[in-house]
Amino acid sequence: MDHARPLPEYLIKRYQGWKATTYAENSGWYRRLAEEGQRPRAMVISCCDSRVHVTSIFGADQGEFFIHRNIANLVPPYEPDGAQHGTSAAIEYAVTSLKVAHMVVLGHSGCGGVQGCYEMCEGRAPELEERSSFVGRWMDILKPGYETLAPGPDPERLQQLEKASVLVSLANLMSFPFVEQAVTAGRLTLHGLWTHIGEGGLEYWEPSEAAFTPV
Numbered sequence: 001m002d003h004a005r006p007l008p009e010y011l012i013k014r015y016q017g018w019k020a021t022t023y024a025e026n027s028g029w030y031r032r033l034a035e036e037g038q039r040p041r042a043m044v045i046s047c048c049d050s051r052v053h054v055t056s057i058f059g060a061d062q063g064e065f066f067i068h069r070n071i072a073n074l075v076p077p078y079e080p081d082g083a084q085h086g087t088s089a090a091i092e093y094a095v096t097s098l099k100v101a102h103m104v105v106l107g108h109s110g111c112g113g114v115q116g117c118y119e120m121c122e123g124r125a126p127e128l129e130e131r132s133s134f135v136g137r138w139m140d141i142l143k144p145g146y147e148t149l150a151p152g153p154d155p156e157r158l159q160q161l162e163k164a165s166v167l168v169s170l171a172n173l174m175s176f177p178f179v180e181q182a183v184t185a186g187r188l189t190l191h192g193l194w195t196h197i198g199e200g201g202l203e204y205w206e207p208s209e210a211a212f213t214p215v
C-alpha cells in the first residue's frame with residue numbers, strides 16, 4: 001500500500017496528549033476492557049455527520065455503545081441477497097452476537113444526506129439520480145419517507161424528512177427476522193431519536209402520540 005502516509009502532526013500531538021492523560025489515568029480500566037471484551041448494552045445507528053456526537057450527549061465511555069454510522073442514519077430493508085451490506089452486518093452482529101438490549105436510531109437537524117434525498121425527490125438533483133451515485137442510491141432507502149411529508153415550506157418538510165429517516169429505519173429494522181424475534185421476545189427495545197444540533201435538543205418518537213416529543 002504505497003499511498004498511505006504518516007499522520008499529520010496535529011493528530012500525533014493529540015494522540016500523545018490522550019495517551020499521557022486520559023489513558024494514563026485509566027489504564028487499568030482499558031486493560032480490563034481489552035481482556036474481557038465488549039458487552040455494550042446498546043447499539044446506536046447515527047449519521048456520519050461530524051456534528052453528531054452520540055457518546056458526548058450521553059456521556060458514554062468506551063465499551064458502552066456499539067455504533068454504526070452511515071449517511072442519514074438509514075437502515076436498509078432486509079435483503080439476504082448475498083451482496084455486501086455493511087449496515088445489515090453491523091445490526092446482525094449487535095443483535096445475534098452481542099445481544100444488545102437497546103437499538104437507537106439517531107437522526108439530526110441539518111442533515112445533508114436527507115436534504116439530498118429531498119432535492120432528488122423534488123426533481124432538483126439529477127446528479128443523485130445517476131445509477132453511479134452511491135449517495136443517491138443509498139438515499140433511495142428514504143424515498144418512502146418523502147411520500148409521507150405534509151405540504152408546507154421546504155425547511156419544515158426537510159425537518160419532517162429528517163424525522164422520517166428515523167421512522168423508515170425503525171420500520172426496516174423490524175424486517176430483519178432476528179430483530180423482530182428479539183423485539184417480540186422482549187430482549188430488544190427499539191428507540192427513535194432526533195437531535196437539534198444548534199439547540200442541543202433531543203426528541204424521541206412516542207408511539208402513543210405518533211409524534212416526536214422532547215426528552
Ligand SMILES: [Zn+2]
Pocket residue numbers: 047048049071072073108110111112113114
Ligand atoms: Zn446527517
